[in-house]
Amino acid sequence: MSDNIVWHEYAVNKDVRAEQKNQQARVIWLTGLSGSGKSTIANLLEQKLVAEGKHTYLLDGDNVRHGLCGDLGFSDKDRVENIRRISEVAKLFVDAGTIVLTAFISPFRADRDYCRQILGAAEFIEVFIDTPLDVCEARDPKGLYKKARAGDIPHFTGIDSAYEAPQAPEIQLDYVADESATDTVTRLYNALTAQGLL
Numbered sequence: 705m706s707d708n709i710v711w712h713e714y715a716v717n718k719d720v721r722a723e724q725k726n727q728q729a730r731v732i733w734l735t736g737l738s739g740s741g742k743s744t745i746a747n748l749l750e751q752k753l754v755a756e757g758k759h760t761y762l763l764d765g766d767n768v769r770h771g772l773c774g775d776l777g778f779s780d781k782d783r784v785e786n787i788r789r790i791s792e793v794a795k796l797f798v799d800a801g802t803i804v805l806t807a808f809i810s811p812f813r814a815d816r817d818y819c820r821q822i823l824g825a826a827e828f829i830e831v832f833i834d835t836p837l838d839v840c841e842a843r844d845p846k847g848l849y850k851k852a853r854a855g856d857i858p859h860f861t862g863i864d865s866a867y868e869a870p871q872a873p874e875i876q877l878d879y880v881a882d883e884s885a886t887d888t889v890t891r892l893y894n895a896l897t898a899q900g901l902l
């Protein structure tokens with residue numbers, strides 16, 4: 705942090721903004737391997753929340769890497785910086801009273817915990833999409849696993865770059881063979897409401 709900077713408090717704060725939107729602002733942080741279903745699930749869940757009149761914003765790995773994080777690659781160091789920036793952006797959206805959905809691999813526990821720490825535990829909901837590597841690889845929606853196995857993509861998560869599974873996520877979505885994405889999202893939605901997280 706720079707020297708000589710002082711935080712300003714404003715009258716219109718996070719609570720006022722969230723109350724105006726009639727919702728509890730928070731981050732629903734989806735984490736899992738490439739192909740585990742993060743983007744698909746985030747997309748369907750956001751549609752469901754918007755249909756209920758909620759105010760949302762979806763931050764997606766591939767999309768953010770086209771702009772804000774366009775200078776970052778997939779070394780451990782760059783992934784740490786990627787998740788740090790996303791965490792700060794998510795915090796700003798929560799400050800704006802928004803329900804934020806994030807869809808990043810976010811492979812390192814310490815980086816997810818950083819987001820939990822800067823937001824506060826009540827505002828950070830970690831959702832582990834626990835789709836096994838062999839299923840993700842069989843799906844291979846973008847053909848990236850095939851390229852990674854051929855040696856064309858170095859540091860690919862699950863192949864030659866680590867994924868540290870959450871140890872105590874608020875919600876764990878266990879893989880259910882042949883379950884549709886819509887049914888998985890219903891499972892997630894029901895878990896969120898049952899725990900009073902929406």
Ligand SMILES: Nc1ncnc2c1ncn2[C@@H]1O[C@H](COP(=O)(O)OS(=O)(=O)O)[C@@H](OP(=O)(O)O)[C@H]1O
Binds near residue numbers: 766865
């Ligand atoms: N080396 C390597 N490892 C993993 N993923 C790779 C890699 N190279 C490119 N991609 C594509 O980038 C998407 C992951 O970006 P993220 O910002 O979510 O990654 S991270 O959280 O910083 O680890 C990821 O998107 P998803 O498949 O949606 O997870 C891939 O499309």
Ligand SMILES: Nc1ncnc2c1ncn2[C@@H]1O[C@H](COP(=O)(O)OP(=O)(O)O)[C@@H](O)[C@H]1O
Binds near residue numbers: 739742807885888
């Ligand atoms: N139950 C499910 N939940 C999520 N995705 C599923 C499910 N069943 C099959 N899929 C498919 O798996 C792929 C997941 O890809 P994607 O959402 O891009 O994952 P990620 O964002 O984690 O890389 C999609 O092609 C999706 O249609």
